[in-house]
Amino acid sequence: MSYHSTVQDVYRKAAETPDASLCCVPQTQRYVPGLVIPSIMHQMNYGCGTTVHSQDMTADQRVIYVGVGGGLEALQLAYFTRHPGGVIAVDPVAEMRDVARVNLEKAAEVNDWFDPSFVDIRDGDALNLPVDDGVADVAAQNCLFNIFKTAGDEGDGDLEQALAEMHRVLKPAGRLVMSDPIATRPIPAHLRDDEVLRALCISGCLEYHDYLAKIVDAGFGSIEVRSRRPYRMLDRARYGLDEDLLLETVEVCAYHVAAADDGPCIFTGRYAIYTGGEEAFDDGLGHVLVRDIPLPVCDKTAGALGRLGREDLTVSPSTWHYAGGGCC
Numbered sequence: 001m002s003y004h005s006t007v008q009d010v011y012r013k014a015a016e017t018p019d020a021s022l023c024c025v026p027q028t029q030r031y032v033p034g035l036v037i038p039s040i041m042h043q044m045n046y047g048c049g050t051t052v053h054s055q056d057m058t059a060d061q062r063v064i065y066v067g068v069g070g071g072l073e074a075l076q077l078a079y080f081t082r083h084p085g086g087v088i089a090v091d092p093v094a095e096m097r098d099v100a101r102v103n104l105e106k107a108a109e110v111n112d113w114f115d116p117s118f119v120d121i122r123d124g125d126a127l128n129l130p131v132d133d134g135v136a137d138v139a140a141q142n143c144l145f146n147i148f149k150t151a152g153d154e155g156d157g158d159l160e161q162a163l164a165e166m167h168r169v170l171k172p173a174g175r176l177v178m179s180d181p182i183a184t185r186p187i188p189a190h191l192r193d194d195e196v197l198r199a200l201c202i203s204g205c206l207e208y209h210d211y212l213a214k215i216v217d218a219g220f221g222s223i224e225v226r227s228r229r230p231y232r233m234l235d236r237a238r239y240g241l242d243e244d245l246l247l248e249t250v251e252v253c254a255y256h257v258a259a260a261d262d263g264p265c266i267f268t269g270r271y272a273i274y275t276g277g278e279e280a281f282d283d284g285l286g287h288v289l290v291r292d293i294p295l296p297v298c299d300k301t302a303g304a305l306g307r308l309g310r311e312d313l314t315v316s317p318s319t320w321h322y323a324g325g326g327c328c
């Protein structure tokens with residue numbers, strides 16, 4: 001049995017018997033005016049963060065959402081798009097698609113603005129999306145891609161294929177929005193090879209730099225790290241480890257743009273502040289720092305400015321919270 005079958009079994013059961021503690025951490029419910037979320041959708045929140053950020057959303061967009069779960073994020077995204085088929089949600093597990101449809105019907109009963117036709121739920125797979133090239137403004141997935149195996153060590157290359165599919169369906173400059181667990185050090189083989197733990201979003205994830213590198217390699221030239229925080233501890237007693245291993249959740253938005261000649265721009269919440277004697281400092285590479293006004297900078301620019309060694313230039317460390325604007 002391939003690990004895909006194990007994954008589908010896990011989510012077939014999760015569709016039939018909602019389990020609030022299935023794979024991910026409990027999350028605070030967010031209030032959005034005029035959006036009522038049926039409680040079953042919260043119970044079936046099988047994500048580890050969020051992919052719904054108002055700054056990505058405008059009406060009339062087309063969103064591709066991969067791995068529908070109980071339909072929570074499909075509903076939240078449809079809140080912004082509000083037109084038939086505005087959100088296409090793809091899932092290979094029939095039971096999950098069925099329960100998401102039922103949940104969206106329930107949502108329609110308590111939200112005047114919502115019609116279930118706003119979410120087009122399709123049978124399909126992240127590795128071969130049932131969607132034409134270049135149609136999506138936003139492509140999103142929450143807590144699915146960490147399950148996929150990578151090329152090389154693990155052999156399958158499913159993660160690379162899933163990212164290539166997201167790149168294919170996005171319009172130029174479109175946004176790939178993802179939330180996934182990451183590991184603070186490599187996860188040992190005895191856990192990575194455990195298909196059930198992998199399906200439960202516990203043992204398949206990559207380290208931070210490797211996760212970002214996969215996104216860059218898929219053709220996304222600019223990435224925003226919007227959040228990074230503890231997700232779960234793999235403790236040594238239960239997981240057969242020498243030391244406890246912390247997993248984190250990372251939320252990213254990656255843009256379907258080419259990387260600059262000197263490499264991708266990765267924003268991690270770093271700022272540069274100029275406090276010298278002039279009104280502004282111009283590094284001659286397109287970055288103008290107005291005195292006393294913090295400028296969000298990508299890691300590449302942060303490194304270059306830091307290397308100038310100027311006392312009137314301060315570059316702050318990553319906050320893992322990027323709130324827009326910036327150098328590139």
Ligand SMILES: C[S@@+](CC[C@H](N)C(=O)[O-])C[C@H]1O[C@@H](n2cnc3c(N)ncnc32)[C@H](O)[C@@H]1O
Pocket residue numbers: 007008011012023044045046047048066067068069070071072073090091092093096124125126127141142143144201
């Ligand atoms: C961890 S759950 C996340 C559900 C949802 N994104 C959420 O945040 O609640 C993974 C979801 O991906 C679906 N899934 C499993 N394998 C898949 C695949 N190869 N392609 C697309 N979806 C898949 C599962 O049925 C399930 O709905």
